Amino acid sequence: MAVTSGERVRRAAVKLFAAKGFHGTGIRDLAQEAQLSSASLYHYMGTKEDLLAGIMRDSLGRLLTGAERAVAGVTDPAERMGRLVALHVITHARRPEETKVVDDEVRVLSSGARRAVVELRDAYERLWGETIEAGLRAGAFHTPRPEVTRKALLEMCGGVARWYSARGALSLDELAGHYAVLALRALGAREPLAAPDLDVCRAVVASVWGPA
């Protein structure tokens, strides 16, 4: 059994939720994509919303653990920041569907599941915020209103999922490196900018999401 039915359901949901949105995806669409009857779906997914919540918790969890692993033990603020950016960008480029679902469908979650997802996202953003603050204290960064800069950079990097195509001319490393430059420049880091360790970031993404 190469791919289990449960796995097919999960993949169908990620694909369709990303492409048509939660409310735009019907139970029968999911069943067809997963090659199952609509009744059999319920053996795996609970409700449709449970399925969405599971995807979001899982994807956000992987993003968060990935970020923690990528910066573990790194003290230099610029290197930390560069790695956070690269990990974020690589994740969004390699898994645009999961990240689109996470970014666009929070609003459909009812309050219970919403709280868990928002908590994960806040923990993730806190990693960015603390790194920026540390860089400011160390004199490595220079930006007023660091919270605004954090929001801006997160939106910038997350946008990758909306336009990057793996079939394009740009490699993952070029993409991630370029975004790291943009972010560090925006933060007012001193030139010349050192590129973050992309090998580590790529490896962390592979350890969290599986090999490419």
Add this chain to the structure above:
Amino acid sequence: MAVTSGERVRRAAVKLFAAKGFHGTGIRDLAQEAQLSSASLYHYMGTKEDLLAGIMRDSLGRLLTGAERAVAGVTDPAERMGRLVALHVITHARRPEETKVVDDEVRVLSSGARRAVVELRDAYERLWGETIEAGLRAGAFHTPRPEVTRKALLEMCGGVARWYSARGALSLDELAGHYAVLALRALGAREPLAAPDLDVCRAVVASVWGPA
């Protein structure tokens, strides 16, 4: 007659599409919000999709004319870029609902209406792209892969609609000025950075969308 029924329908659609998405908003939701029966809706909106398409065309059109007005006659690339950023940010901060609908619901449009919207968006992005290219040629900007930088900056600035609140501590001018700095730094503009003419940008937004 202070506000016509047609106007109420339009406003209800903008509000609900932004908050719950196109597929998450029912005809009966629209009717209740617009204080009309669901049957009367059809006197004004054509189909539900026509209503969405109209909102998107109108909002994108205003953004595009605003941008053209804001940079008309301006030759200095940094000033042009700063104005484009400021106009974009101010628009997204002042009309988060319209811009959210434009940014998030393109996928539900059927091919006919989709084409018109995508064409408008491409024309808008071309304005950014040409300004960046001009800045590179003039030696005012220094960035590899300007198309990637353009995408990144557009996503960064558009993200404002997802988090900015007019009730927060940040004024529109501070917000727009801050984003202009971030964008110009990312583009590798020479410090010290001159702030764009925010008065003009604010006035243009008011001329296109009405006074605040």
Add this chain to the structure above:
DNA sequence: CGCACTCTATCGATCGATCGATCGGGTGGT
């Protein structure tokens, strides 16, 4: 003026289709 007619704006009722979800009944491996 008064009457017939038209047009806009609105409604309650209802259409066929589709929604998410459930039920009871298989089938096949252990």
Add this chain to the structure above:
DNA sequence: ACCACCCGATCGATCGATCGATAGAGTGCG
């Protein structure tokens, strides 16, 4: 004999959309 897995049939609710009808504000004519 059990249990995980899967399905056809079907549920009540809701979907987007349309129906025929009405109230009221004009409009043209004798």
